[in-house]
Amino acid sequence: MTLQRKLKLVGSDHVATDSDSTLTIKVAFASADHKHVDQHFGAAAGFVLYKVSSSGYELLEMAQFGRLDMDGNEDKLGAKIQVLNDCIAVYCQAVGASAISQLRNAGIQPIKVPPRTPINGLLRELQQDLRDGPSAWLARAIDQRQPRGADRFDAMEAEGWSE
Secondary structure, three states, X not given: OOEEEEEEOOOOHHXXXXXXXXXXXXXXXXXXXXXXXXXXOOOXXXXXXXXXXXXXXXXXEEEEXXXXXXXXXXXXXXXXXXXXXXXXXXXXXXXXXXXXXXXXXOOXXXXXXXXXXXXXXHHHHHHHHHHHOOOHHHHHHHHHHOOOOOHHHHHHHHHOOOO
């Protein structure tokens, strides 16, 4: 399966470096209509990707894929995971075990939601979660995305060692 179309909105320079120093995350939704989560991850015809912070959300890009055969061939997931490479999570109607493993290895949390769940409602929930302090899954996902500097070893040394 190959990526057929990708629409990326320009003029969002502040996405990578959020100037107001609030936490900003990138999430994806498996959607054909761009309004609801209505796709199985492996069979998704497309994804919509958003930037979310405690103060708002913004559509970043949309990706559309070609026709997919449900043949159990796991190689077709690579193009989809590549499109989601900066995302902290992907919301979908369903997701298979192999896809879960590949997504987690890429640092992306798969989240299963009921069919036709409105995307704007999920975005508002994420905003509220960021305002109130991230839930356990979100805090863990954010922590995994943090750069690991050499100073972490100094911090471990300062804690001491006990046997």
